[in-house]
Amino acid sequence: MNQDLISILIPFKNTELFLKECLNSIIAQDHDNWELLIVDDHSTDNSFELVFAFAEKDKRIKLLKNTGEGIIHALRLAFSKSKGSYITRMDSDDIMHSAKLSTMLADLKHHGRHHIALGLVKYFNENGLGDGYARYESWLNALTQNGQNYTEIYKECVIPSPCWMVHLDDLVTCGGFEYNRYPEDYDLAFRFYKHKMACIPSQDVLHYWRDYNERTSRTDDHYAENNFLELKIDYFKELNYDVSRPLVIWGAGQKGKQVAKLLKLKKIDFIWVCDNPKKIGKHIYDVVLYSFKHLKTLEQPQCIVTVANPVSQAEIRLVLEALQMKNMTDYFFFC
Structure with a gap:
């Protein structure tokens, strides 16, 4: 044995x-x-x-x-x-x-x-x-x-x-x-x-x-998906979120809206960006949506990406890396 x-x-x-x-x-x-x-x-x-x-x-x-x-x-x-x-x-x-x-x-x-x-x-x-x-x-x-x-x-x-x-x-x-x-x-x-x-x-x-x-x-x-998402937000807040840096949500689809709602409930401030011309400039949950190009104006942002499409994710990753942002330090894919 x-x-x-x-x-x-x-x-x-x-x-x-x-x-x-x-x-x-x-x-x-x-x-x-x-x-x-x-x-x-x-x-x-x-x-x-x-x-x-x-x-x-x-x-x-x-x-x-x-x-x-x-x-x-x-x-x-x-x-x-x-x-x-x-x-x-x-x-x-x-x-x-x-x-x-x-x-x-x-x-x-x-x-x-x-x-x-x-x-x-x-x-x-x-x-x-x-x-x-x-x-x-x-x-x-x-x-x-x-x-x-x-x-x-x-x-x-x-x-x-x-x-x-x-x-x-x-x-x-x-x-x-x-x-x-x-x-x-x-x-x-x-x-x-x-x-x-x-x-x-x-x-x-x-x-x-x-x-x-x-x-x-x-x-x-x-x-259920809502349990997964709240778990992610709570551990992100504990383990990776830097309160001294601006937090950004990239994406205003269903997942982006869910993340935004949870962050507001937990009283975590954020900036919201997307690449959808129909949504840029509008308000969702009393938060204005900026173009993703707004990231360039921010000092050392952290970004939660809520876009699920694999092709779009690859494009977003290129944009973030061009800004010298690193995975699991500066940006985090939530789907």
Whole structure:
């Protein structure tokens, strides 16, 4: 048996159709010294009975019932019962590559503390994968291959929630699962960033991520866009915002308006620019919109870009870099 104990944390709710495949992929790991803390979050199908049968045969599987409600409480309970020196998450509807645990453990042991082991992910859907998930997979994997995940943290969650591993002490330092804030995976990614946990580059597909219509990220209100945006604003204010510099929003579409509304609610002053001639000079939320050329008149501005179109983003980046502005210091893409 391998020496290092890895604790795997899984919340589950009504995933009876997928649990067998998930659990078999864990049992098949080539690193066999693991414990699975798997928490039933009030399932109403036969998920609990299915996991119970697995736990009866394999004592490494510890089946628990959520004493609270939701994924965060389930993760907190699982973590409180864990005994491993290394901690990882898993989703009950996904599949592990057989070398997932051993590969991430080897990366952590090589690089040492204050690092996050990651792997590439592969989405799959029996009915075919939508363009949005395919783009997210490609974007996320490109960041992970270079360990540059934090460079675009304000766009989307840059740490795949079911495909990371850290040392126990590092997770405790970052606050573990003590924060009652959704989306919980994105919140944890920001805390990894806050505590300067370095992302280890990976070239290996280690996790197979199932997409289907009933997946929690598609159906639970905790994962609605407004929760993501407020999380971004709050961490930006804490970690990157320099109050001595003028703050600029670039973009007056739906996302730009949402950002503007949140900044006003949080009493954060900003200047609003866009490149739409029909909007320049008009007022939205009592704020006048300037041409993006107004940036040239500002001294050391910080800019939140809310334009989603990839071609437009590339053009905006060129404008900002021509002004000697740097990514994640002077400008931040929020979509």
